[in-house]
Amino acid sequence: MNASTLLVDPLAALFRTELTGLPPLLLETTHVEVMPLPPLAHIVVIRTFTNSTDQMVEAVLTLPPIAPQEVVYRLIVAIGGVEYHASAQPGKHARRAHDAAVAEGRRAILYELLVGGIQLISIAGIEPGAKVDVQIWSIRPLDRPEENRASLTIPLSAKRQAAIFSLSDVDALVTTAERHSASVSVSADFPSLLVRITGQPFGDRHLISKEEIGVECSRPICLHFAAINGGTLDHREWHVDHPGGWEVTSERGIETFRHPRNPNGTIISDRDDWVFGSMQTPAGEICVTAPLPSEGAHPNAGGLLEIAPNARALRAFAAAGFVESATPKTAADVLLVANVLSRQTSLAFIGPEGELSSHIPTLRKVALSEMESIDFAPEPEEPIEPPPVEYEVPPKPEPVLPEKGGDPISPGARPPRYRWLTWVPLGLALLLVVAAFQTTDAPVLPLFAAFIGLIIVSALRFLPREGSPARRRLPLLILLLLPWIVSIVAEPLLGYLPHEEPPGHADWWIPFQYGLLAVSAILPLVLMPVMRDARRFTLTLGFLNLALTFFAVLANIIIHTPGS
Incomplete structure (x- = not known):
């Protein structure tokens, strides 16, 4: 092994190629799918990139912190068209298994939360020329500035030289001046919900359900929701009285499912698969009743109930704010069953032995587009059709890593050296x-x-x-x-x-x-x-x-x- 190798963990992944001087891999597309489930929103972010090198690589993608009360519950990585689903494991166990797999040259995927909610995704075993799709599924509360209005902001990028001082170079967030194609689509109950997007180069406009529109990848996606035609932003349910059904209610809404926490509920059911969670948000308390698989009941390939759409998402939110369930469960057990990412659990996939050659992958960062300053235009009276978004591609973007030795309060200041x-x-x-x-x-x-x-x-x-x-x-x-x-x-x-x-x-x-x-x-x-x-x-x-x-x-x- 030559001088370009680097030891990064003493217990398992002993040798990886030195990161210094290697340009980052660049994102090619980002697509965001949003499904409003007021008072919550279900979000799927799909990022794609290609291993443009002639070596097998381990790609490391660092993302900005998740939003407050956001619950990530699913990671799907497709490499060369083959999907790999990460499952929840205790954090330390997942890290050790991932590092051991990397040291053995096996395919390994690890998604973990670092200090401050920083997201880190490591994907090892990407063959030369392979295209990679990274899907992150999450659910989070809507912001509620008014009773009949809500908003949702989804950042796609980060500022240049984003200062995350507790991270090493390998884990640090990397940005590039290069732009890539980005789009968003919203699936909603539009007869009772009006959806508008703001802050984009084309101005503000209303959205049609499942319409895919191009957005600027260096700007956050800002969505606004308004209840119309007797609709509400405080309550949603799907066959809550049947196994696999769910219900979500804000502080302004009325919870209907009858369980020990809510004995006055109007819906009576003998279902034994429910789990109840409650979470405090700036807009008040949000309560969720969701399906939790009973032992031996409703078996399928994933061991999950799929009777109701969005059942997995609501289960994850209920697990994050776990209060009680129909059968005795601990909060930690429910987090694992719901496949929730947290500081205690990571999402991981470890490939079998012999799937790849024993060649240890080269470590490469994946860069986010640098966030630009945004001047919001005044809201137009009529919707404006977006013009085609063109991107300028600067030559040879360089990785931007946090400067070492800086002070978190005064960036650029050097601490005393006491020689x-x-x-x-x-x-x-x-x-x-x-x-x-x-x-x-x-x-x-x-x-x-x-x-x-x-x-x-x-x-x-x-x-x-x-x-x-x-x-x-x-x-x-x-x-x-x-x-x-x-x-x-x-x-x-x-x-x-x-x-x-x-x-x-x-x-x-x-x-x-x-x-x-x-x-x-x-x-x-x-x-x-x-x-x-x-x-x-x-x-x-x-x-x-x-x-x-x-x-x-x-x-x-x-x-x-x-x-x-």
Whole structure:
């Protein structure tokens, strides 16, 4: 393996190609499908790109934070026309399985939420030239500025140099100046619901159900809903009295299904598959009764009830705000059954062994279009037909990564470096070495205590931030302690080891101690690639452990060498 490889996780995915200097993959199309289910909205976002390289790749797509109270419950990835459905798994288990599959050259897909709701999708095993479709299904509350009006904003892109300081380069959000084709369609009960889109280059216009219109990929999609002809934005249901049916009600609406939380409901049913969830939103409480599969009931390929359209979406929302169900269930169990993405669960797909060659994929980022400044035009009196949207393609877009070393409050500001915390411990270390060989009368113990304290303070400068991906690799640094611990612990064990001479004269003892010192010096260098984004922290702790091992080895040699 050559110098271009990079260790990113010590437990599984040990080798991936270095990201630095590689241009990102570019999105080709984005399509958004919206189905209003007032007071909620069901959203499907489909992004496509192609592996334009001549290598098998692992594509990493970082998306802006999900909206407040948004519930993601489905990820479908199509590679070369073959669909792969991700399923909910406990977060740590899904990450380990994904990294192990990547290390073995297998197809692997992982969708997880990072700090602040940042979305990260990793797709490994994309063959050269393969086209990839990424479908994200979610459901979320509508914004309610007025009783009979609601709105929905869906961002498709991100600002240049979006500052997400807790993310590493591999996880960071990448933007490009290049534009791609984007479109939106809305499926709604239009006799009782009026839908309008705003903020696009063609101005504002009303939408026809299932009409697909082109939009600017660098602007958010802003939709507005109004109840007409006796319609309502507060209540929807679908055969709620039958297995597989559902009901959603806002604080202004009236909940009809009878269950322990609502004993006065007007709909009586003996169905035993319901799950009830309640979620507080800025517009008030939203309550959902949705189907949850009963054991042995209504079997199908996915183990899910499909009697009612949108049953999966409503189940996911109810699971996210779980209160109770017809059968005893825990909130964690319901999240897994509903396939919900959260900070505790990830959506993952792991391909079988032998599906792909054992070649480890090259890591590539997928870039979002850079968000442009938007000047909203005044609302026209009549709908305006949109003109064709043309995009200018600038030459050779470069990836834009968050600048390192910045302050989250003042971007571009550099934190203090405290260089004396580097040079003073080095000077103390040199003085300690001289004092250890009794060439000076300097007090060894006070110098050693000052050295240890300064090294610990120095290491704190480089401690990865809370929530950083490097944090989960910190336990690996326990390996640095092994040489000097072995040097100390092996002394009491020496009497139990097989030897022909007295312990103080064992031929292997002194070389063994020197070997521990060499291992202590090499270990930080071995761990440096693994501890990406925590390399200075690793190097500082490595220097501390080298000093500890040096004095432990020196003490053992003095004890076991007559006349020393």
